[in-house]
Amino acid sequence: MSRIVVVGYGMVGHRFAQALRQRDSEGRHEVTVLAEERRAAYDRVRLSSWFEAVPLDLAPPADVTVRLGEPVHEIDRSARRVVTDSGDYGYDRLVLATGSYPFVPPVPGRDLAGCFVYRTIDDLEALAAFAATCRIGVVIGGGLLGLEAAGALRRLGLTTHVVEFAPRLMPLQVDEAGGAMLRRHISELGVNVHTGRCAARMVGRDRVRRVVFEDSGVIETDLVVFAAGVRPRDDLARSADLAVGSRGGIVVDETCRTSDEHIYAIGECAEVGGRVYGLVAPGYAMAEVVADRLAGGDSTFVMGDTSTKLKLLGVDVASFGQTTGPLDVTFTDPATRVYAKLVLSDDAQTLLGGVLVGDAGAYPRLRACLGGPLPAPPLELLAAGGAGGALGDAVLICSCNAVDKQTIVTAIRERGCHDVAAVKACTRAGTTCGSCVPLLKSLLADAGVAMSRALCEHFGHGRRELFDIVRVTGIRTFSQLVAEHGRGRGCDICKPVVASILASNGNGYILDGEQATLQDTNDHFLANIQRDGTYSVVPRIPGGEITPDKLIVIGEVARDFGLYTKITGGQRIDLFGARVEQLPRIWRRLVDAGFESGHAYGKALRTVKSCVGSTWCRYGVQDSVGLAIALELRYRGLRSPHKVKAAVSGCARECAEARGKDFGVIATEQGWNLYVGGNGGFRPRHADLLANDLSTEDLVRTVDRFLMFYVRTADRLQRTAAWIEEMEGGLDYLRSVIIDDCLGIAGELDAAMARHVETYVDEWRATVDDPDRLTRFVSFVNAPDVPDPTITFEVERGQPVPARSGRQPVLLGMPR
């Protein structure tokens, strides 16, 4: 067993731990990570999203010991151990991933209250708290970080100034013309830009009150954010006498090894080839190199990709490769405020770099072509989306995770990755900054099989197109649809999809006429088939609230019909082992007692789970049960591309686990926060914040639109998480559609939901009240009173379970 100690738990330290674990299936390494911050690793690239309550946590790597809030004070190289407040950690290999610290220019007054930096979540928390009483803020630094910080101040409602020493904004990334275009965008947003000026001192008695420039100009202010770049944190290495570069940074070779063969350095603290990289992509590449080396590999760090693409204050900015060169092709459109430049070799054949401001749609493809021949004429490449031209196999599609085209194409062709989510999971491409997702889509499209939206051999359309066809043409039968828009007689893929679409378009009772033949057996018998051919029954218990009398009815029904009884995760009760001919009698009793279908069998809203909320709970701030019941009753019976689960929590403690749901509501003092796109299951995912502090009315309207938009546009069996993940523009786009109504369809979505709510009827009541509809509930058409003789039960823990020979009881080592 080899002991690996990692110092630093930022993105790069985290990636290293993860990468090593992945390569170490035999468990040859014992990995300990010592973290300075008290929080687990988070996505610093998206630091500013913290203001929108976006969760930034990175998934903790398995089988790694992480010690939070335990900074290393000393490296004892001779004894091969590091020292923290809590003790010593011996190592066989030490990996330094200490990152950077914010550079604060040595100006007088920089330590006054009201002066901040912009690097960690703690910094942002302190800044946000202080800013609550401020009106004006000044950001020192007009680069990437400075503009991020300016966006934050603006969001906090402050009059915002940006001060940049260089003559243009983002001097490291964009050229002069690009900087000028950027300035126009940003000034238009109301941010005051001061370029070519140098802050000389911060002035104020107990806290900062004004910024004084070298040219004697003054800005009155309430707070200052220093965002003038970062410096490598090499102090630990220096005191351990490791070699350090002249401008800082722990010197490493191409294998990321320091001057001590037992110590590696990766990420922003390392200097490789005379250079320190302040971006995450090279950091990840170094993490992978060291993980590979420790696992016996021989990879080396070669990449120096410093391409960046960002949305700063809502403005797209991208730069890659050289920003000036032998031959420039530029494009400026003052009307749309778009500026683009391609830097080409002398012979205009090779792409050396470029700058995009205002519209970075062409970025992923251009970046992938960097250093190679131009795949199309420059103007064509700069057209929106960067269409045209084939990419070579070796081009790097995802620079954050160093994934080339070949790897992605192999994943698509040979490993069965047929959508963006699968490619992401398989190759990691697109999982960091996401800028290459459009390229992944086009590679999937190029692969043919993949992005074919065809449902099956009977329809060349996807679910979304079929939905539109049904909505627009008014076709209301499968036979007509398949005759006019498909071929053959359908299958178990397209028939349930069409059944669901017809149901969503207000076709009433789902089992009348031809519609009955489209349904899966679950929908056909309004119950859930189990492994022995019996069905389970789930009455709706909205919000999980139930009276003792109704609880007793469920118990009596289960007892009288000999059903196995289990509490579900959705706060209701599942009754198992019913034969088809028993279902009508079971439901007659349930319906008479006031129960209705729980739609556990359908691709439909399942439950809206709730905690007990402010009615009983001493912490609750809103009536979560009341809201959950109202939502569940509103959306019950809504047929959708996949099941929909929801929850409402009455306070931030989140006992209802709302963030694991397709839509989750969490009470705040001011109203409700709405989260969307969560799920448990095979690929668990937390829901993202869509809107905060909504009134109940606004909340319901937003959920109405969210669900209807999902019902209309998602693929077959696509949960909301994958739907949002695959949506071009993601959550921002979703928000613009359902909150800002950028497509002008919000009224239509509202009306569709209103229609659903008005026309809802309980399927089970409609069934048990109609003798004709009951005729299908027999095991045998020629012997309607005979129960299926192959269905037999045995007793386990006092309940009936399917009889199976050779079943082994679970013993857990308890004595028999």
Place this chain on the structure above:
Amino acid sequence: MTSPAWTAVCPYDVLLPERGVAALIDGAQVAVFRTHDGRLYAVDNLDPFSGAPVLSRGIVGSRGDAPTVSSPLHRQVYDLRTGRCLDDPTLALRTHPVRCRGGQVEVRANRISEATTPSRSAG
């Protein structure tokens, strides 16, 4: 051995196009289907993959020219004409002669050659 007799299972009109029924014939379960073109098919009701009596509840459709039913449990698709599983060559259903006489659907259930039917346990 005499061939088994025809058994009436239900009126033809009771069969919905593209939806099956199960019939119990001398203790054996047969799934009977009427396809969209009016033809009748009869196959075992027992799903050889899971051992559960469920095939009559599968979705009826087509694959290429073949009329099909898919198991409602694990979705294997069977050719109604031959009983052959189109997704897994090791699986097959027995087919049974079926006809319509005087408005009644009649089945002659094969109970011989059970040993030739491959089956798997879900166990």
